[in-house]
Amino acid sequence: MAKFEIDPTDSKPHTAWRLRLAVAGCVLAVVVVVLGAFTRLVDAGLGCPDWPGCYGHLTWPDEHHEIQTANAAFPHAPVETDKTWPEMVHRYFAGALLLLVAGMTALAWRRRGQRAFKQTHFLLALILLQAAFGMWTVTLKLWPQVVTAHLLGGMATLSMLWLIVERLRNSAQKQGRLIPAHEFRALQKIRPLAFIAVAAVVLQIALGGWTSSNYAALACADFPTCHGEWWPRADFTQGFNIAQQIGPNYLGGTLESDARTAIHLTHRIGALIVSLLVLALSLLAWRAGSRRWAIGLAGALGLQVCLGIANVVMFLPLPIAVAHNAGAALLLLGLLTFCYRIQTAQPVAAPRDRAVDRAEAQGTVLAGEL
Numbered sequence: 001m002a003k004f005e006i007d008p009t010d011s012k013p014h015t016a017w018r019l020r021l022a023v024a025g026c027v028l029a030v031v032v033v034v035l036g037a038f039t040r041l042v043d044a045g046l047g048c049p050d051w052p053g054c055y056g057h058l059t060w061p062d063e064h065h066e067i068q069t070a071n072a073a074f075p076h077a078p079v080e081t082d083k084t085w086p087e088m089v090h091r092y093f094a095g096a097l098l099l100l101v102a103g104m105t106a107l108a109w110r111r112r113g114q115r116a117f118k119q120t121h122f123l124l125a126l127i128l129l130q131a132a133f134g135m136w137t138v139t140l141k142l143w144p145q146v147v148t149a150h151l152l153g154g155m156a157t158l159s160m161l162w163l164i165v166e167r168l169r170n171s172a173q174k175q176g177r178l179i180p181a182h183e184f185r186a187l188q189k190i191r192p193l194a195f196i197a198v199a200a201v202v203l204q205i206a207l208g209g210w211t212s213s214n215y216a217a218l219a220c221a222d223f224p225t226c227h228g229e230w231w232p233r234a235d236f237t238q239g240f241n242i243a244q245q246i247g248p249n250y251l252g253g254t255l256e257s258d259a260r261t262a263i264h265l266t267h268r269i270g271a272l273i274v275s276l277l278v279l280a281l282s283l284l285a286w287r288a289g290s291r292r293w294a295i296g297l298a299g300a301l302g303l304q305v306c307l308g309i310a311n312v313v314m315f316l317p318l319p320i321a322v323a324h325n326a327g328a329a330l331l332l333l334g335l336l337t338f339c340y341r342i343q344t345a346q347p348v349a350a351p352r353d354r355a356v357d358r359a360e361a362q363g364t365v366l367a368g369e370l
Contacts, residue, residue: 019168021104022161028097029158030329035090036154037325040212041318045142046251047083049074051135052091060084094134097157098127104164123160130157142250145242148209155205155332162333166340177345184347186288190281194339197277201332204270208328211267214239215253217321219260223312226265234262271308275301278335285338293338300331 039045048054055061055070060081067079101124108120133150140146170177179187211217216239220226238255239262253260278301286294304327310320 015168015171018104018107019165021100021107022165022168025097025100025104025161026158026165028093028100029154029161030326032090032093032097033154033158033329034322034326035086035093036151037322038318039086039090040147041316041321042083042086043251044083044086045137045147046077046249047080047085047087048138049077051138054084054088055079060088091134094127094131098124098131101127101161119160119164123157123164126153126157126160129153140246141248142213143246144210144213144244144250147213147250148206151209151212152202152206155202155329158329159332159336163336163340166337170344177341178348179345180289181347183289184345187285187290187342187345190284190288191339191342193277193281193284194335194342197274197281198332198335198339200270200274200277201328201335204267204274205328205332207263207267207270208325210240211263213250214255214260214263216255216260216263216267217311217316219257219264220268220312221315223309226261226268232261232265233258234265235259236262236266239263239266271305275305278331281335281338297331297334297338300327300334303327304331 039047048060050056055066055074057066057070061067061070061079061084062081067081071078101120105120105124108117130150130153133146133153136143136146137150220232222228226232235256235258238259255263278297282294282298282301285291285297304324307320307324307327311317311324314320
């Protein structure tokens, strides 16, 4: 059984400030993830050929003379104003998130004995690594391995911030969440399945990033079949060749049609596996008595599946494609929260539970006598 721990050295004002910063960080992280998806989907990942500036500017060149100077300095990458601003706005929000987490880390130094001290430092290191991935995305010309890792890093950052929010809320309440003992026992039994579902969603997000970075989202333009077949010709060896050489430029993708089909098919298979796992988890949560969680998880899954299908049949409209990325984050956070609350819940005996326990004890005594 998970044990809820309170740090007696933590003060309410200190916890409240950290909680506000963590919530603000979650909001910023969501914006960064959505902006990253938008930037990728409008092909603006190389909107600025340099880093961290844009054609040598802190913002981006928008005046006629600035554009002329930029084109002269970067003749191989002429300015496209519709692609410069999404890339830089994404960088601004990512930089704001870095500063906010740095502030959380500074506050953590006042309570060095807490577990949050290590968490915030790890989070800061993760965001610095994310900044490096952002730079490599530009310098390695959208190399799919880096783009996919950048997406996973963004989801990991958001997840860590959200778990810190959950932990600080528990700390502010000075107790774990109390649930009936019979519900607690039932939830403990499905805890392994919940963790498996989280792992499956993370792998599916990685597949989604690989699909997007290799421009394979429309490799199958029909649904539920692909090219009119249930199992079309596909080249899985090339589609998942992570040892491919770097460069010169991956804008628009470099793989052949069969390789992109293999990636798209794998993403669909992953979606089917995730759906089965989350639906099974929702059913078991319903039976355990956590009906709101069952409805919430099933709803998040249904929304994500519908958005994925709409992307195919509607030929990847930008709003739906961006919402599909946000939906992945929503499903992941929902599952993580469910796992965390199972882990930190505390059982409280209701009259019904005490009666059941007495009946079981009597049965054990009788069985022993027999």
